Amino acid sequence: MLASSETNPNAYWLNSRGMWAGYTASVIFLFILVNCIPVISIPVVWTLTHGIHNIGNYIMFHYLKGTPYATMDQGETSWMTNWEQIDNGEQFTPTRNFLTAFSILLFILAGFFTIQDTTLTAINIAIMLVGVVPKLPLFHGFRLSQLLSQSSDKEQ
Amino acid sequence: MVTAPLVHLTNQITHTSLVIGLGTIFTASLFCGLIDRLRGVGGTMSTSDYSYITIFEGILLYASEAPTYHIILEVALVLWIIKLLFFTQKYHPNASDKPTPEEEESLIHDWEPEPLVPPLSDDNKVPESPIVTGMTGTYVTVDGKKCLNLATFNFLGLLNKKNIHEVAETTIKKYGVGSCGPRGFYGTMDVHIDLEEKLAEFTGREEAIVYSFGFAAIASAIPAYSKRGDIIFCDEGVGFAVQKGLSASRSQLKYFKHNDMEDLEKLLLDQEKKDKRNPDKAKKARKFIVAEALYMNYGDLVPLKKLVEFRKRFGVAIILEESLSFGVLGKTGKGAVEHFNLTNDDVDIVCASMSLSMATMGGFCAGKTFVIDHQRLSGVGYCFSASLPPFLATAGSEALSIMKESPAMFQELREKAKLFRQLLNDISEIRVEGFEESPLIHIYLAHSQGSRELDKNLLDQIVSDCYQEGIAIVTAKYLESQEHNLPPPSIRLAVSVEHTKEELTKGAQVLKNVFEKRCQ
Known part of the structure; x- marks a missing residue:
């Protein structure tokens, strides 16, 4: 933990077991909703559930930066993604492990139901990478946009 | 206590509406064929037969039909989950590595305490500062001697009003x-x-x-x-x-x-x-x-x-x-x-x-x-x-x-600063830089003695010589270790509106003599 006088609520609101239960419940709800679409087959249902979850997860945790709360850190968190703010940046905490394991589990389920369709399997693997790779400690503080702008500098 | 039943009632209503809402969605999904799919009997338009079987049959099918690479991938992922949940240690990416107890011991063992006040080396002696007595004005008493004050930032002469x-x-x-x-x-x-x-x-x-x-x-x-x-x-x-x-x-x-x-x-x-x-x-x-x-x-x-x-x-x-x-x-x-x-x-x-x-x-x-x-x-x-x-x-x-x-004094001050600068320009041993109307003038040695320390020593000697000649001046002092961009050593002169032409001429003359004597 980093010492700070004013806590950033973004760091700990996901830590409660109620939030975990709510997260699981909302994914199950999403699964039911997708199932309500009449024409699509079961492999597509799983791919859709997996895809919507991971892309939403990417946007919420790895794309949006900053915090809706007024913090006393002189704007340090305004350049940090929500994922980086969890537990003030500490790695392998229960919340981080839960969210990573959740994404993997979802892929295993989706992969199980799409095994006969090579295209869907490939799509699911790609979706899994989108959800899981940014969560690795290796990518803490990594910015894809920065990397791209640097490489475009070199071209010039 | 009056509100408690009301809260209870509100909770009841929320709960009931949640149950009804979820129940409706569940029923809707029934109509849409969800349960049929799970039971493996329904299914509408699909491309593969795979969607017509039950989950149980699916697992068996999966184990027999799944390609090896997929099984390997999934086993690896399952192992990863197990590692995440049971075999990881928390750490902070920004925290520095803590030394082990052995390393700590050896560090403490190696440490030799320095004296609180280290002995001064010869070139690092605190210079004897001149003692100023009485009021500071155009003239100032330094070590009992009356000197013309060219050191104080008393530009408008308001100090002794x-x-x-x-x-x-x-x-x-x-x-x-x-x-x-x-x-x-x-x-x-x-x-x-x-x-x-x-x-x-x-x-x-x-x-x-x-x-x-x-x-x-x-x-x-x-x-x-x-x-x-x-x-x-x-x-x-x-x-x-x-x-x-x-x-x-x-x-x-x-x-x-x-x-x-x-x-x-x-x-x-x-x-x-x-x-x-x-x-x-x-x-x-x-x-x-x-x-x-x-x-x-x-x-x-x-x-x-x-x-x-x-x-x-x-x-x-x-x-x-x-x-x-x-x-x-x-x-x-x-x-x-x-x-x-x-x-x-x-x-x-x-x-x-x-x-x-x-x-x-x-x-x-x-x-x-x-x-x-x-x-x-x-x-x-x-x-x-x-x-x-x-x-x-x-x-x-x-x-x-x-x-x-009296707004005229600003013009007067600038003219005096200009005049003094011109007088200083006659001294060949020094370099005068800066804005010509500035009442603060830094003068630098025209030819460096070779190092910063030598230059500083020479300037200090010149300053103490000037005290003897009846001119009070100071070198510019800096916290050298903390300055972002350390300026070269200089003597810092300040012109006041109260200095007369004669005093400035005298000051410049004394500086010229001292510099000529010291920089041969």
Whole structure:
């Protein structure tokens, strides 16, 4: 933990077991909703559930930066993604492990139901990478946009 | 207790509506074939037969039909989950590695305590400082000898004005010496508000704020506006107070070469390019240019016109430190903005110390009302420091009235500074640099002795020789380990409006003799 006088609520609101239960419940709800679409087959249902979850997860945790709360850190968190703010940046905490394991589990389920369709399997693997790779400690503080702008500098 | 049944009722209603809502969705999904799919009997239009079987049959099928690479991938992922849940240790990516107990032991073992006061080496002896007795004015008594004072920043000669002393005395009799608290905590007196009004009126700006120490004015004003994530373009040659303000702001600092406008333009264009690439970030970051009007460390003038041009072109705010130019430059002594015939709107924030021209203590910052008002809660030197002693505030007010009544003295001061500079130019052993009308003059050795230490020693000898000859001067002193850009060693001379032509000629003559004697 980093010492700070004013806590950033973004760091700990996901830590409660109620939030975990709510997260699981909302994914199950999403699964039911997708199932309500009449024409699509079961492999597509799983791919859709997996895809919507991971892309939403990417946007919420790895794309949006900053915090809706007024913090006393002189704007340090305004350049940090929500994922980086969890537990003030500490790695392998229960919340981080839960969210990573959740994404993997979802892929295993989706992969199980799409095994006969090579295209869907490939799509699911790609979706899994989108959800899981940014969560690795290796990518803490990594910015894809920065990397791209640097490489475009070199071209010039 | 009355509300408890009501809360219970509300909870009941929420619960019931949730159950009904979820139940409806569940029923809807029934209609849509969800249950059919799970039971493996329904299914509508699908491409593969796989969607017609039950989950149980699926698992069997899966185990027999899944390709090997997929099984390997999934086993690896399952192992990863197990590792995540049971075999990982928390760590912080930004924390430094802690030493092991063995390493700690050996570090403690190796440590040899240094003496609290190390013995002084010969070249590091504290120089014997001359002792000044009595009042400081145009003449000053150094070690019992009356010397012409060319060291004190008493530009307008207000230090020994009788009516300022009288006003200060009356105030002490009325208020006592201290103000006993910060401005926001019982430390505000009518004299502070009066001084602020007078300063605002004198500078022609909407509002002014008074700090109790000149150093704190600029060092608080910069971090009051510029925070982490903001960008400051700063001259390399700024004085120590500005440097402390810059580091307290925690902003991104971009130094340009001293008075080099091309370098600044390059930095600004660079930033503009970066902003275009990342407009979201650019929207959040504020940008400032920080400069001194007359540089304390060099005595030269800032090209303010060019800065104002950049301000309009790139949308950068200007923070200008006017300590030396306030009461010196401009027709009515308002400072660099008046000198360059600019309007007050061209420079956003102006800070100055009151201990130079105004001959009192403290500092002030002037600007638009919303700019100054922000500092009353964000200027740390204002909020957390006891306010200016009331007698110094009235002395400042009185100094301002004198400056207002006799605007001719600014012109006179600049002419004397010009004259003294010309006299100094005759000395071949020294190099005189800086703005020609600046009353603060740095003189450097024309030919270095080889190292900074040798130069400093020579200048110190010259200074002590001058005391013998009846001239009081000082070398410029710096906290060498902390300066961002250490200026070369110099003697720092200050011209006052009270110096007569004869005194200045005599001063220059003595300097010439001493330099000729020492630099053979």
